[in-house]
Amino acid sequence: MRTREAIAQAVEFDYRLKKQSGGAGEFAHVTGHIEPCDRPFVFENRVVGGAIPKAFIPACEKGCEDALTTGPVEGYPVMGIKVILEGGSYHAVDSSEYAFRTAAQLAVKQAISQAKPYLLEPIMRVEVETPQEFVGRVQGDLSARRGLLLGSQTQFGDLIIQAEVPLVQMFGYSNSLRSLTSGMATFTMEFACYRPVQ
Known part of the structure; x- marks a missing residue:
């Protein structure tokens, strides 16, 4: 990508x-x-x-x-x-x-x-499943990565946060998420679209 x-x-x-x-x-x-x-x-x-x-x-x-x-x-x-x-x-x-x-x-x-002409960057659709107590930290971190928070839903007591984040901001995310949530959160990521570089 x-x-x-x-x-x-x-x-x-x-x-x-x-x-x-x-x-x-x-x-x-x-x-x-x-x-x-x-x-x-x-x-x-x-x-x-x-x-x-x-x-x-x-x-x-x-x-x-x-x-x-x-x-x-x-x-x-x-x-x-x-x-x-x-x-x-x-x-x-x-x-x-x-x-x-x-x-x-x-x-x-x-x-x-x-x-x-202008640059387009790949944007990823990210879903993070996290225990409730880490929601603020996870959302803050996604926002700091230029992420656009799309919403969230509860599943089995955990919260699933949906966001769109530039791919370039997602490198090293698994390590960051592990330390933010004491290893209790997981995430998935897939390509969403291209957008002009901000």
């Missing part, structure tokens, strides 16, 4: 890859925009009239995916992004799948860096 990056706003892109070195060159031109999305990655092809040959569209999609492997903030993968490919142009000789994959990758990378 790693930190991720996401974008805050939509940004247009218009990128032209043009390389000429003696023999055959490389040419690819892509236009479109990126926008925030509630799914990890969505690619939408809106190219009409053969501005980019159909055979090169899968290469464009792959290039967009390539761009998401490292984000501009701290190099984490980017998620929650929709790429809409709207147009472009090609050269009968110099265009290739490789050229379009590269152009799409560079276009989207550039757009992400302009789309107010």
